[in-house]
Structures are given as structure tokens and as C-alpha cells.
Amino acid sequence: DLVAIGWGEEPAGHDDLLINLRLEVPAFFGRFHRVAEVVTQDNASLAALRESWRFY
Template structure:
């Protein structure tokens, strides 16, 4: 419910929230919050990856495929189930 300052990955200094809309992650490599239905090619450059999964069947199927990819790549996997309000 509040604004988070952000900008494009290509122009933001390190330590900022950046939006990556290109095929590269730039110099940012700590946490990727992937909002796409597929794993981006540059995901392996990040120390951590988070994906938001909702109950939509298409999104859940894409998340299952992403989960398999991350498991095959050796990422330590952990899920967090949030309660509906």
C-alpha cells in the first residue's frame, strides 16, 4: 500500500530496487523477484530467486516448471505459504 522507489536496471545505482525489463540483469545479482511465467536466462547470475505463485491454473503450472528448473540447477528450494485474509 505504499510506493517503493524503483527504476530501470540499466540506470539505477547498486542497492536500489530495480525493474529489469531487458535480457540482462545488469550489475544486480542479489535477489531476483521473477514475475514472468518463465525463468529468465540471467536467473543463474542471482544469489537468490523468488517467485510469486497465485491460484490461477496457468500460473501454477508455470511455477511447477520453474521449480523443476531451479531444482535441476541446484538452487536450495523453500516455499512460503501465505494465508488468505
């Protein structure tokens, strides 16, 4: 199994699972079979993550 850690650049070599740790939706999310995001309970993060959920 492949694990790639990156920041802002599209990871190469796999397309199964993207774990997004940023508040923005990455432009390349569509090529992944699954997308997971960590949800925190602070209000600023919740608002951004709800927008991401609506976008997906």
C-alpha cells in the first residue's frame, strides 16, 4: 500500500483515498475514489468544512 504526504501538490502514483487536512477542497480531488476530511469542533473550521461537504 502507498501512503503519500504532500502539501498543495497533486500526489502521484495512486487514486484510492485522499485524506484532506486543509480547509480548502483540492482541485484534484475528483480523481480519487474516496475523500476523507478531519472535522474539528471550532466554529471557523466547521463553517469551512460544511462548505466543502456541500461542494463534494
